Amino acid sequence: MTPLYPRLRQRRSRFGALAAGLAVTVAGTSLLALVAASSAQAATPLRTLAEAQGRYFGTALTVADLSNTGETTIANAQFDMVTPGNEMKWDTTEPSSGRFNFGPGDQIASYAASHNMRVRGHNLVWHAQLPSWVSNLPANQVQGAMDAHITTEVNHYKGKIYAWDVVNEPFNGDGSFVNDAFYKAMGSNYFAEALRTAHAADPDAKLYINDYNIEGQNAKSNALYNLAKSLLSQGVPLGGIGFESHFIVGQVPSDFRANMQRFADLGLDVAVTELDDRMQLPASSSGLQQQATDYGNITKDCLAVSRCVGVSQWGVDDANSWIDGTFPGYGAATMYDRNFQPKPAYNSTVTALGGSSTTTPPPSGGGALHAVGAGKCLDVPNSSTTAGTQLQIWDCNGQANQSWTRTSSGQLTVFSGSSQLCMDAYNNQTSPGTKVEVWSCNGGANQQWSVNSNGTVTSTQSGLCLDVTGASTANGALAELWTCNGGSNQQWTLS
Numbered sequence: 001m002t003p004l005y006p007r008l009r010q011r012r013s014r015f016g017a018l019a020a021g022l023a024v025t026v027a028g029t030s031l032l033a034l035v036a037a038s039s040a041q042a043a044t045p046l047r048t049l050a051e052a053q054g055r056y057f058g059t060a061l062t063v064a065d066l067s068n069t070g071e072t073t074i075a076n077a078q079f080d081m082v083t084p085g086n087e088m089k090w091d092t093t094e095p096s097s098g099r100f101n102f103g104p105g106d107q108i109a110s111y112a113a114s115h116n117m118r119v120r121g122h123n124l125v126w127h128a129q130l131p132s133w134v135s136n137l138p139a140n141q142v143q144g145a146m147d148a149h150i151t152t153e154v155n156h157y158k159g160k161i162y163a164w165d166v167v168n169e170p171f172n173g174d175g176s177f178v179n180d181a182f183y184k185a186m187g188s189n190y191f192a193e194a195l196r197t198a199h200a201a202d203p204d205a206k207l208y209i210n211d212y213n214i215e216g217q218n219a220k221s222n223a224l225y226n227l228a229k230s231l232l233s234q235g236v237p238l239g240g241i242g243f244e245s246h247f248i249v250g251q252v253p254s255d256f257r258a259n260m261q262r263f264a265d266l267g268l269d270v271a272v273t274e275l276d277d278r279m280q281l282p283a284s285s286s287g288l289q290q291q292a293t294d295y296g297n298i299t300k301d302c303l304a305v306s307r308c309v310g311v312s313q314w315g316v317d318d319a320n321s322w323i324d325g326t327f328p329g330y331g332a333a334t335m336y337d338r339n340f341q342p343k344p345a346y347n348s349t350v351t352a353l354g355g356s357s358t359t360t361p362p363p364s365g366g367g368a369l370h371a372v373g374a375g376k377c378l379d380v381p382n383s384s385t386t387a388g389t390q391l392q393i394w395d396c397n398g399q400a401n402q403s404w405t406r407t408s409s410g411q412l413t414v415f416s417g418s419s420q421l422c423m424d425a426y427n428n429q430t431s432p433g434t435k436v437e438v439w440s441c442n443g444g445a446n447q448q449w450s451v452n453s454n455g456t457v458t459s460t461q462s463g464l465c466l467d468v469t470g471a472s473t474a475n476g477a478l479a480e481l482w483t484c485n486g487g488s489n490q491q492w493t494l495s
Contacts, residue, residue: 047080049353053303056081056310057353058120060274063087063104066111070340071316076115081162083120083273083312084108088157091129094149102156109160120273120312121157123165123210124150125194127180135181142185147197154201163206165242165273166198167191171211175223191227192236199237210242210273216253217262228266240269245298246314248330249279249290257301264307272302274314276333277345278323282430282461283332285445288344295335296348303352316340319463338463339484341450367495368396369404369412372455373488374473377402380438381476385419387439390426391479393468406494410448410460411441422447425481430462436479455491456484465490 050057058081065071065085075082086092087104094100112119125146137145154164170178170191177183182190195207209228214221224241231238241263243256253259260270277294279287302308315321317336324331335346350356369378371393379394383401396402404423405413412423424439425446441447448460457466459481467482471489484490 044350044355046078046349046353049350049355050310051080053353055302055308056118056312058082058117058310058312059316060085060122060312060314061108061111061316063107065316065320066107068320071320074316074336074340079312080117081120081310081312082108082112082117083122083314085122085315086129088121088153089123089126089129090134090149091131093153095131097133097145098148100152100156102153105157109157113160118162119157119160121154121161121164121205123168124153124198125166125182125190126168127178127182128169130181137181137185139185142181143190143193146182146190146194150194150197151201154198154205158202159204161202161205163208163240163271164198164202165210166194166207167209169211170209171214171220171223173213173220175219188227192231192234195231195236195238206239206269207237208240208242208269208271208273209238210244212244212246212274214241215243215245215247215256215259217255217259221259225262225266228263228268232266232268238268240271240309242271242273244274244314245272245276246274247277247294249277249287249294252277252294252298256298257304260301260305260308264305268307270305270308272298272308272311275311276314276321276323278327278330278333280329281331282428283445284461285443285448287332288445288460291332292344292348295345296352299349299352337450337458337460339450339452339456339458341452341458343460367404368398368402369457370396370493370495371468371489372491372493373471374468374477376473376475378404378479378492380414380421384438385415385421387421388426388437390435390437391423392475393472393477393479394475404494406449406451409443410450411443412449412457413441414438423449425459425461428461430459430464430481432464432480432482434462434464434481436466436481451492451494455493457492458484466492 046057057079059075059079060083062085084105087108092104093102109119134145172178198207214224228238263270277291299311302311313334315334317340318332318334319338321333323333335343337343374393376393377396379392380389380401381392400415407413413420415421421438422441424437426435426437428446445461450458450460452458464481465484467480468489469478469480471487
């Protein structure tokens with residue numbers, strides 16, 4: 001990974017209206033109740049499970065996220081720690097010398113307090129998102145500016161911050177120091193100066209150095225380890241190390257646990273601070289399962305290290321993650337999909353924390369899939385059993401070509417025995433307008449569907465909604481995937 005990412009700076013605003021409207025019955029059980037239970041909340045939320053283990057489970061939010069009800073519904077239920085995405089960084093809090101702006105950060109802190117969450121302050125000293133006036137200072141003025149900034153900001157939030165990322169991402173990949181304004185002016189002495197200044201302003205806050213690509217034992221993590229030992233030997237109030245943990249599926253270092261343990265053995269807390277686990281798009285079923293394995297193992301690694309205090313995911317859901325806009329061709333990096341539905345990674349995390357995973361997707365069962373706007377049923381034309389037949393809507397008739405079964409693996413099947421076919425997004429395509437067809441069941445991600453509590457049926461692979469083309473109500477109108485928009489032609493009931 002590279003440091004070229006804007007930390008939740010450019011995020012698409014996407015509202016997931018959690019409106020009622022799905023009245024589905026599967027084998028006599030309300031699917032609405034099942035889906036609602038498995039979407040934003042588990043029977044036991046992550047925060048509760050983590051707290052029972054003496055840990056926390058957190059997320060990152062920006063001010064814009066606070067008005068996104070899809071995100072806050074999940075955050076309120078699941079997380080007990082909040083990291084501000086941008087609102088406490090230097091370019092926001094002190095954009096010009098001596099002129100402070102704490103309004104955005106105050107909104108995050110107020111939200112956290114009102115939802116019984118703690119706050120990880122992020123961050124005080126970082127070479128990125130640093131106003132140009134700091135970088136342009138004469139070298140003999142940098143320490144004074146740094147000390148004043150830290151003192152003012154930490155004093156402002158005194159008593160409201162659990163921990164501060166005092167120094168953020170100070171190392172290059174080879175273990176050398178980033179040659180930023182602070183290092184140029186003070187050399188490596190700026191670490192001790194920053195930490196002591198923050199401690200003087202708020203002695204109760206835990207003080208961290210936070211970095212990425214330090215999860216395994218390598219040149220970068222070795223350099224940080226040696227720095228931490230040196231600081232502690234000088235009596236510097238370093239309290240913890242933050243492992244950002246921006247992973248690619250299947251590439252979590254096998255020595256992550258051992259690496260955290262060696263820092264913990266120095267007497268430091270350790271934390272997973274910015275977890276996500278990206279994969280190439282479109283997401284595949286195997287990718288989602290590997291992501292679940294990764295999330296479960298990361299959680300277990302934290303639990304196995306007594307001084308690992310918690311895990312924070314960087315963001316809430318795939319639609320609002322920074323990954324898509326930063327790593328072209330990659331995404332699907334969180335525990336929640338683009339429609340705020342939990343993914344296999346959510347269930348593996350719940351299990352790792354000692355809970356019982358939710359049933360996602362709901363149990364087997366089914367019936368006719370009614371198009372609410374048209375008052376008709378999703379239909380395989382002429383009862384065709386030919387793979388590639390595009391679906392349509394037609395007057396409901398109770399026949400086998402209109403009877404859909406929701407399987408425990410997330411498929412929607414039609415017919416039975418050797419004739420069984422699955423609802424399929426044509427050719428693994430993920431763009432609006434992709435036709436929805438029947439195809440031989442193969443377990444692919446383009447055959448995985450979420451039946452949601454807001455009345456939509458979405459492709460797990462693309463996040464797009466099952467849609468009646470042109471909002472037509474006529475017999476023979478074709479089914480396709482389209483951007484979710486709340487229209488009646490995207491509302492379905494399965495009964």
